[in-house]
Every structure is written in structure tokens, then in C-alpha cells.
Amino acid sequence: MALSNPRIIVVGGGLAGLAAVIKVAEMGGHVDLFSIVPVKRSHSVCAQGGINAAKNLKGEGDSTWQHFDDTIYGGDFLANQPPVKDMCDAAPGIIDLLDRMGVPFNRTPEGLLDFRRFGGTLFNRTAFAGATTGQQLLYALDEQVRRYEAEGKVSKYEGWEFLSAVLDARRVCRGICAMDLRSMAICTFPAHAVIIATGGIGAIFGKSTNSVVCTGSSQSALYQQGAYYANGEFIQVHPTSIPGEDKLRLMSESARGEGGRVWVPKKPGDNRDPKLIPDGERWYFLEEWYPKYGNLVPRDVATRAIHKVVYEHKLGVDGKPMVYLDLTHIDRKVLDRKLEGILEIYEKFVGDDPRDTPMKIFPGVHYTMGGLWVDFKQATNIAGIYAAGECEYQYHGANRLGANSLVSCIWGGFVAGPEAVKYARNAFSPASDGHFEAEQKRQEDINAKLMRADGRENPFLLWRELGDIMTQNCTVIRDNQNLRATDAKLVELLERYQSINLSDRTQWANTTIGFTRQLYNMLQLARVIAQGAALRDESRGAHYKPDFPERDDKNWLKTTKATFAPDADEPRFEFEPVDISLIPPRARKY
Amino acid sequence: MADQKNVALKIKRQDNPTAKPRWEEFEIPWKRGMNVTSCLMEIAASPVTRQGTATTPITYDSNCLEEVCGSCAMLINGRARMACSALVDQLERPIRLEPFSKFPVVRDLSVDRTVLFENLKRVKAWVPVDGTYDLGAGPRMSMDDQEAAYPLSRCISCCCCMEACPQFTESTGFVGAAAISQVRLFNTHPTGAALKRERLVALMGDGGIQECGYAQNCVEVCPKDIPLTRSISQVGGEVIKQALSDWFRK
Ligand SMILES: Cc1cc2nc3c(=O)[nH]c(=O)nc-3n(C[C@H](O)[C@H](O)[C@H](O)COP(=O)(O)OP(=O)(O)OC[C@H]3O[C@@H](n4cnc5c(N)ncnc54)[C@H](O)[C@@H]3O)c2cc1C
Ligand code: SF4
Ligand code: SF4
Ligand code: FES
Numbered sequence: 154m155a156l157s158n159p160r161i162i163v164v165g166g167g168l169a170g171l172a173a174v175i176k177v178a179e180m181g182g183h184v185d186l187f188s189i190v191p192v193k194r195s196h197s198v199c200a201q202g203g204i205n206a207a208k209n210l211k212g213e214g215d216s217t218w219q220h221f222d223d224t225i226y227g228g229d230f231l232a233n234q235p236p237v238k239d240m241c242d243a244a245p246g247i248i249d250l251l252d253r254m255g256v257p258f259n260r261t262p263e264g265l266l267d268f269r270r271f272g273g274t275l276f277n278r279t280a281f282a283g284a285t286t287g288q289q290l291l292y293a294l295d296e297q298v299r300r301y302e303a304e305g306k307v308s309k310y311e312g313w314e315f316l317s318a319v320l321d322a323r324r325v326c327r328g329i330c331a332m333d334l335r336s337m338a339i340c341t342f343p344a345h346a347v348i349i350a351t352g353g354i355g356a357i358f359g360k361s362t363n364s365v366v367c368t369g370s371s372q373s374a375l376y377q378q379g380a381y382y383a384n385g386e387f388i389q390v391h392p393t394s395i396p397g398e399d400k401l402r403l404m405s406e407s408a409r410g411e412g413g414r415v416w417v418p419k420k421p422g423d424n425r426d427p428k429l430i431p432d433g434e435r436w437y438f439l440e441e442w443y444p445k446y447g448n449l450v451p452r453d454v455a456t457r458a459i460h461k462v463v464y465e466h467k468l469g470v471d472g473k474p475m476v477y478l479d480l481t482h483i484d485r486k487v488l489d490r491k492l493e494g495i496l497e498i499y500e501k502f503v504g505d506d507p508r509d510t511p512m513k514i515f516p517g518v519h520y521t522m523g524g525l526w527v528d529f530k531q532a533t534n535i536a537g538i539y540a541a542g543e544c545e546y547q548y549h550g551a552n553r554l555g556a557n558s559l560v561s562c563i564w565g566g567f568v569a570g571p572e573a574v575k576y577a578r579n580a581f582s583p584a585s586d587g588h589f590e591a592e593q594k595r596q597e598d599i600n601a602k603l604m605r606a607d608g609r610e611n612p613f614l615l616w617r618e619l620g621d622i623m624t625q626n627c628t629v630i631r632d633n634q635n636l637r638a639t640d641a642k643l644v645e646l647l648e649r650y651q652s653i654n655l656s657d658r659t660q661w662a663n664t665t666i667g668f669t670r671q672l673y674n675m676l677q678l679a680r681v682i683a684q685g686a687a688l689r690d691e692s693r694g695a696h697y698k699p700d701f702p703e704r705d706d707k708n709w710l711k712t713t714k715a716t717f718a719p720d721a722d723e724p725r726f727e728f729e730p731v732d733i734s735l736i737p738p739r740a741r742k743y
Numbered sequence: 744m745a746d747q748k749n750v751a752l753k754i755k756r757q758d759n760p761t762a763k764p765r766w767e768e769f770e771i772p773w774k775r776g777m778n779v780t781s782c783l784m785e786i787a788a789s790p791v792t793r794q795g796t797a798t799t800p801i802t803y804d805s806n807c808l809e810e811v812c813g814s815c816a817m818l819i820n821g822r823a824r825m826a827c828s829a830l831v832d833q834l835e836r837p838i839r840l841e842p843f844s845k846f847p848v849v850r851d852l853s854v855d856r857t858v859l860f861e862n863l864k865r866v867k868a869w870v871p872v873d874g875t876y877d878l879g880a881g882p883r884m885s886m887d888d889q890e891a892a893y894p895l896s897r898c899i900s901c902c903c904c905m906e907a908c909p910q911f912t913e914s915t916g917f918v919g920a921a922a923i924s925q926v927r928l929f930n931t932h933p934t935g936a937a938l939k940r941e942r943l944v945a946l947m948g949d950g951g952i953q954e955c956g957y958a959q960n961c962v963e964v965c966p967k968d969i970p971l972t973r974s975i976s977q978v979g980g981e982v983i984k985q986a987l988s989d990w991f992r993k
Contacts, residue, residue, distance in 0.1 A: 175875055176875065179874060179875060190806050190812070190814060191900075193813070193860070193900055194806050194807075194812040194813055194814050195806075195812075196806065196812075198807060199807050199809060199811060199812075249878070249879060249880045249881060250872075250875055250877075250878075252880060252881030253878065253934065254872055254881075255869075255929070255932050255934070257889050257892040257893040257896050258889070259889060260884055260885065260888075260889045261886075263883075264885050264886075265883065266880075282893065282896075283893050283897075285811060288811055288897065289896060296863075296868060296870070297869060297872070299860070299864055299868070299869060302864070303864045303867075335849060364807045364812065365805050365806050365807075365808065366806055398775075398777050398781040399778065399780050399784060399808055399827070400808040400809070402809050403809075490890075494897075498810075501810065501828050502776070502778075502809070502830070503776070504830070611789070613784075613787050613800075614788055617788070656787075656797070656800060659758065661758065661759045662759070662802045662853060663802075664787075664800065665787070665799070
């Protein structure tokens with residue numbers, strides 16, 4: 154019998170999760186929404202620069218096809234084209250909807266939406282709300298979800314961590330297993346379908362621009378339960394982040410979109426105050442190397458250029474791995490109106506005013522292009538599990554363009570929600586056959602084992618080692634020998650994990666146990682990244698191997714799909730052709 | 744000049760909502776650019792007190808680490824503020840960390856702030872859109888109106904304003920400045936204004952806007968510089984107008 158009001162679980166309350174929740178609730182489904190942090194505190198609030206949509210409000214002749222072409226080209230042709238086209242076609246409508254929901258987008262004098270230019274395009278296509286666009290979009294969706302919550306259509310489980318899916322004998326998803334982060338109780342929850350929207354995996358690299366809970370733990374748990382993980386080797390390193398003790402804070406691309414210029418002193422070791430260095434003695438290397446796009450080349454290109462200037466030309470500011478990002482030539486009023494939020498971050502965390510002094514920046518791990526494999530309807534290969542947002546792999550190919558993520562998150566949620574409802578309406582009622590109890594027991598045993606363990610390894614220190622090796626070998630420049638050494642190190646860390654020692658064994662709001670569980674999943678997923686990178690002998694988008702400097706469409710125009718082999722306790726790889734039915738691949742030259 | 748080798752901290756700890764609080768002291772190596780959160784991370788990696796006794800990592804909330812998610816609010820040297828943007832070099836030492844005093848403690852520095860989210864429900868802090876299907880562009884808005892709305896919309900729900908407010912106590916049940924400011928935001932939105940009356944009514948009576956004594960502590964601590972007192976007086980005026988017109992219509 155078809156269910157008219159199915160029960161759907163959404164895991165994750167960032168933009169993707171909340172977008173899915175709204176669609177499901179609107180279609181009459183009931184949502185149980187799980188999130189580690191209160192959803193309003195999700196990582197999506199960090200997004201600064203904006204959201205892309207070809208509204209063509211600047212008389213530039215922009216079109217959704219042009220947006221589509223920029224996205225495919227920017228992603229070095231690794232993304233399946235039909236879903237990307239659908240997203241770009243939907244983007245203008247998404248902006249309208251967000252506008253109707255009350256997002257305070259910046260305006261033109263006529264009262265229309267203002268648009269700015271971002272990397273990888275020649276059009277002003279990025280709508281923005283001050284310098285905290287992600288925060289503003291997330292709040293708009295959060296408010297709509299709160300409205301549904303008040304109407305009883307959504308139940309929130311904030312402060313709960315997803316641990317695993319409950320699968321029946323046919324490997325069909327029947328619900329989830331989750332842990333209450335206060336009482337540490339492990340419970341199972343039935344559902345007709347599950348949508349995963351748990352964001353990126355920055356924590357695998359130790360410090361990144363991501364938020365603390367972006368560990369990829371749930372993606373990894375699902376991969377270990379049989380879900381494909383696709384294009385894991387594609388990790389975006391953002392060219393401009395602010396090095397920090399606890400995290401790398403992002404300096405948004407919008408700083409360059411508004412005219413920011415990247416430079417280093419031409420003379421090595423020139424440690425004059427940057428403002429005293431005359432224009433002729435500054436090297437604006439991006440503008441020189443890429444005259445057409447200048448400072449707004451795509452991220453992978455800018456990142457490699459900065460690496461080169463710092464490590465090959467040895468021109469890093471103060472002899473350190475840093476370059477200047479300069480806004481001081483722009484009017485203060487303009488800066489305040491358009492960039493206040495991000496300039497505030499620099500001021501607050503570094504102590505200098507970027508309106509007066511060029512900022513010191515360096516590339517930092519930023520975005521996960523790879524993720525759970527999904528089909529064109531956001532369905533994973535496990536029946537009943539959907540995925541949307543940064544945790545899946547569909548929209549950005551080998552490199553994401555700035556301001557394309559927010560739109561892909563919302564679009565992904567808007568597809569996943571209705572598809573999950575459609576699936577659930579045809580799903581038959583789960584017979585209780587002991588799978589809930591079995592999964593709960595499996596998870597409780599993991600906790601019990603961790604609580605008992607009395608080895609000597611500190612989980613936080615193991616994590617630092619993980620982050621160091623991954624940042625060193627699996628980011629900007631890759632080399633097969635180092636990648637193999639990385640995988641060997643990961644195996645060693647997994648072994649040492651067996652003799653972990655929890656410094657906290659209490660049963661109330663114990664953050665150590667949650668983190669230690671995530672660490673295991675991070676280690677397993679790190680192997681997918683390292684091995685996937687080792688296999689791909691070419692250079693494409695964010696994946697750059699000096700030994701194989703060219704893109705190799707003949708052998709590698711393929712999606713990497715990793716599956717977990719439980720017996721061997723490691724990934725197996727297969728490759729799937731990319732759907733290039735709409736735009737024939739061409740060389741990517743900026 | 745502050746010690747550039749070590750950072751001393753005194754942290755108020757509490758194992759669970761009913762346990763008795765206690766203080767623990769820590770000393771960790773100083774690093775350039777440290778903030779309070781990075782100190783807490785450091786303690787987690789080596790949970791030993793200054794006296795050399797093994798202890799547990801501190802439980803605290805955090806996520807974005809760039810003062811935009813609102814997670815990490817606590818009392819730092821007695822002041823309500825965000826831990827991630829509290830730079831060690833700008834703080835008097837030993838740095839004293841305590842949980843908020845007006846919210847139930849979960850454990851250590853982590854408190855339960857659901858009350859604000861409940862208040863946001865109560866004042867219907869949303870724009871009542873018809874649906875998510877394509878209905879074309881939203882209402883036009885002048886640059887000035889956008890520039891007035893945006894600062895209000897930057898509230899990160901950290902609850903610092905409520906912690907600092909003398910009127911925010913169990914006995915008053917006061918909704919607090921943040922929710923009132925959200926009422927102003929939604930009441931000035933062209934579509935949001937449809938619920939204006941309901942929002943104002945929600946702010947009448949006990950625990951409503953009348954509890955505010957204009958002490959201004961809220962504006963002083965708000966990490967996002969939200970013009971809270973302006974919001975309160977503006978909404979306060981509207982509430983009185985609404986109450987009067989409702990009374991006349993009776
Ligand atoms: C600093 C920064 C700036 C950015 N700026 C831009 C920009 O200008 N434009 C743009 O397009 N993109 C930008 N991005 C990228 C963009 O912000 C993210 O890709 C996007 O917000 C991800 O949204 P999401 O919904 O997929 O996940 P998130 O917002 O990360 O949400 C994940 C959710 O999952 C929950 N969760 C995670 N694990 C679990 C678990 N095990 N159990 C339960 N819940 C769990 C979390 O609590 C959270 O609610 C930026 C990213 C960063 C880091
Ligand atoms: S003005 Fe004073 S009384 Fe009113 S909300 Fe602010 S702190 Fe509280
Ligand atoms: S108004 Fe300011 S202090 Fe109050 S919750 Fe919002 S951001 Fe925090
Ligand atoms: S961690 Fe987000 S505000 Fe401090």
C-alpha cells in the first residue's frame with residue numbers, strides 16, 4: 154500500500170539537509186532531523202562570498218548554459234553533465250525563493266539583486282548578502298524549518314550523532330542508529346528513507362577552513378557499510394586562507410572579486426612594510442601569468458601558482474609560506490559595504506586592519522569535491538539512502554567553482570527530498586527482523602570496547618599525525634611514492650588506534666568518545682583519498698601530479714568509485730565513465 | 744608583558760547538571776595567535792592539571808571557530824563572549840573560564856540554550872512564504888532597507904545578550920534582547936510583516952518586552968554589534984501601539 158505520509162530521516166542540518174527537510178515537509182512527509190550541532194550552528198554559516206545563478210541582471214548576456222559550461226570546464230570535465238545542467242537551470246529560481254524567504258541580499262540602486270564576480274567565470278553571477286551569505290541562507294532555511302517544527306511536521310534531534318544505517322537482510326535501509334551526545338545512549342530510529350547531508354571532510358587534514366564537526370565520519374561509516382565513495386582524491390585547497398593555531402580561516406574569493414590583488418615583493422627577503430614597496434617592485438604574478446582572468450583564476454590554478462612562487466621562486470613574505478592579498482587600493486566605504494564580515498574576521502583573528510595593510514594569506518584545505526556516490530536522483534547505491542550537499546560527489550567534478558557549492562547544496566536537497574518521498578511512498582513496511590537490535594548492539598560494543606581500552610595512544614595526538622601526513626602528501630602536489638607512504642602510515646595509525654586510551658570514561662557529555670569514534674572513520678576514509686590519488690596517473694583540476702602533468706581523457710575521464718572490502722579492511726576501486734553527452738571535453742586553459 | 748612561555752587558565756568544571764562545580768587550573772605552552780578554543784584543544788590533547796594530576800578533557804561547544812556559528816559562548820574573565828574570538832594575548836591571566844550562569848549547565852562549559860530557539864518559535868521569526876515552488880522574484884528592496892535589515896540578521900543566537908541582561912532571570916521569564924531584535928527584523932520585511940501583530944502580541948505581558956529595564960548590558964556584550972537597544976525601543980513602541988489598538992477594538 155502506498156504511504157501518503159512517509160517518515161523520512163534527514164541527517165545533517167546544513168543548507169542541503171534543511172533544503173531537503175522543507176521539501177519533504179511540504180509534500181506531507183514527517184521528518185526526523187538529526188544533527189550533531191543545533192542546525193542553526195551548522196558549517197554552512199561559514200560561507201562568505203555568495204551563491205551563483207545566471208540571472209543576467211547586469212546586461213552581460215549571461216545564461217544558465219554559460220553557467221553550466223563554466224562549471225563543467227572549471228571542474229575539468231569530471232562531473233556528469235546532465236545533473237549539473239539541471240542545477241544551473243534551477244539556480245535563478247532558487248535565488249528568487251531565497252529572496253522571498255527574506256535573505257537580505259545586497260541590492261542595486263533600483264532595488265534589484267546585486268551580483269558580483271567570482272573565480273572561473275567572466276560574468277557577474279554571484280548573489281551575496283554582505284560577506285556572510287552562507288549564514289544568511291542557512292538562517293532563511295532554518296526559519297522555514299522552525300515554522301514546520303512549530304506545526305509538528307519536523308522533529309529535531311539536535312545533539313545526536315549518526316553512527317550507522319540500519320540495513321535489513323536485503324541491504325535495504327530501514328533506519329539509522331544514532332548516539333545522544335549527552336547521555337551517550339545509542340538508539341535506533343526507523344524510517345522509510347534516509348537522506349544524508351553531513352557536509353565535508355576537512356578534519357581529515359587536521360587544520361582546514363571547515364568547521365569542527367566536518368569529519369566525514371558518517372560518509373565513512375556508510376562506505377564501510379557498502380556505499381560507494383566517489384572521487385575521494387579530489388580535495389580543494391583554497392588559495393587564500395589565514396593560517397591560525399586552531400583552524401585556517403578563509404579569506405573569501407570575494408576579496409578578489411571586489412578587486413583584491415595578490416602579490417609578493419620582487420626582491421627575495423624584502424621585509425619592508427608592504428605599503429612602502431612601490432608598485433614596480435611588486436610582482437602581481439597571477440595577473441602576469443593569467444592576463445584574462447587575473448586574480449580570479451579558478452582555485453586550483455591560483456593555489457598552484459602561490460605554491461610555485463613560495464617554494465620554487467622562494468618569494469614568500471618574510472621568508473614564510475605566505476603571499477599578500479591586497480585591498481588597500483579600494484575605497485574603505487566600498488569595502489565596508491561589500492566585505493565587512495570577512496574583513497572583520499581578519500581584523501579579529503590577526504589584529505591588523507586589511508583596509509590599511511595587505512593581508513598575509515596561504516592556501517588551505519577547503520572543500521570536498523568527492524563524496525558518497527549518488528545517481529542523478531541523489532540516491533546512493535544502498536536502497537533507501539539518499540545524499541545531498543558537500544557529502545556527495547555529483548556537481549563539481551575535479552574542482553569546484555567559487556559560490557557553486559551553496560547552490561549545489563540547496564539544489565541537491567531539493568532533489569533528494571522529493572525523491573526520498575517518492576521512494577518511501579512505494580516502500581513496503583519493514584518487518585522487524587532483528588536488524589535494529591543487531592545494529593544497536595554492534596554500535597554499543599564499539600563504545601564498550603573503547604571505554605575498556607587501556608593502551609597508550611591519545612586520540613587527539615593520533616589525529617594530529619593524520620592531519621600532518623594528509624596535508625603534506627594529499628593536497629596541492631602529489632607523488633606516487635609519497636602517496637604509498639601515506640597509505641602505509643594510515644595502516645600504522647589504524648593499528649595504533651587499537652591501543653587507544655580514552656582520557657575520559659564517563660557516561661555524560663563525553664566528547665572524547667565521540668571524537669575517537671570519528672577518528673576511526675576518518676582514518677578509513679583517508680585511505681580512500683590516498684589510494685585513489687595514487688591510482689589516478691594524470692593531472693586534472695585539484696589533482697596535480699608533476700610526474701603526469703597532463704589531463705589524460707583516454708584513460709582517466711572516469712569517476713573513481715571506492716568500495717570497502719570488509720575482509721581485507723581496505724578499499725577496492727572501480728571506474729565509471731563520465732556522462733559527457735552535452736559538452737564535448739576541451740582543454741582547460743585560463 | 745604577558746608570559747610568552749605559558750598560559751595559565753582556571754576553569755570551572757561540573758560533571759553533569761546536578762553535580763557540584765569545582766575549579767581546575769591548567770598551564771599550557773604559549774603560541775602566537777592562540778585563542779581560548781585552541782587552549783581547550785591543547786588541554787584535550789594532554790589533560791593534566793597544573794598540579795600534574797590527570798583529568799578529563801573539558802566539555803565545551805564549538806564548531807565554526809570564526810565567530811559565526813554562535814556555539815562557543817562562555818564567561819571569560821567574567822564576561823559573556825565567544826571563546827573562538829577571545830585572543831589569549833588580549834586577556835588578563837590566569838584566564839578564568841566559566842559556563843554561562845543563567846542557563847542549565849550540561850557539563851563543564853557547555854550549557855543548554857534551547858530557550859532562545861523556543862523563543863524564536865514563539866515570536867514566529869520567519870517569513871511566511873506560500874511555498875517553495877517557483878513564484879518569481881521576491882519583493883524589491885532599497886539599498887537602505889537592505890542595509891538596515893542585514894545587521895539584525897547577523898545574530899548568531901549565542902545568548903551573550905541574555906546572560907548579561909539583569910532582567911533575564913527565572914522569575915521574570917524575559918524573552919531577551921535577541922528575540923525582540925528578530926521581531927524587528929521580520930516585522931520590517933515586506934512579506935514578514937504579515938505576522939506583525941502575532942509577533943507583537945507574543946511580546947506582551949509577563950516575560951515580554953516590558954521586562955526590559957534598558958540597562959544596555961546586552962549591546963555591550965553582543966559580539967555582532969547588533970543595535971539591540973534600538974530594536975527594543977522600536978519594537979517596544981510598536982507593542983504599545985498594538986496593545987492600544989487591540990484595546991480600542993474590543
Ligand atoms: C569558510 C568557508 C567559506 C565558504 N564560502 C562559500 C561561498 O561563498 N559560496 C559557496 O557556494 N560555498 C562556500 N563554501 C562551501 C559551503 O559552505 C559548503 O560546501 C556548504 O555549506 C556545505 O553545506 P552542507 O549542507 O553540505 O553541510 P554543512 O553545512 O557542513 O552541514 C553538515 C551538517 O551535518 C551535521 N552532521 C555532520 N556529521 C553528522 C553526524 N555524524 N550525525 C549527525 N549530524 C551530522 C552537522 O551537524 C551539520 O548540521 C565555503 C566553505 C567554507 C569552509
Ligand atoms: S537593555 Fe538591559 S534589560 Fe533590556 S534586554 Fe538589554 S540588558 Fe536586558
Ligand atoms: S543579539 Fe548578539 S548577543 Fe544576542 S544572541 Fe544575537 S549575536 Fe548573540
Ligand atoms: S565556534 Fe562558532 S562562534 Fe565560536
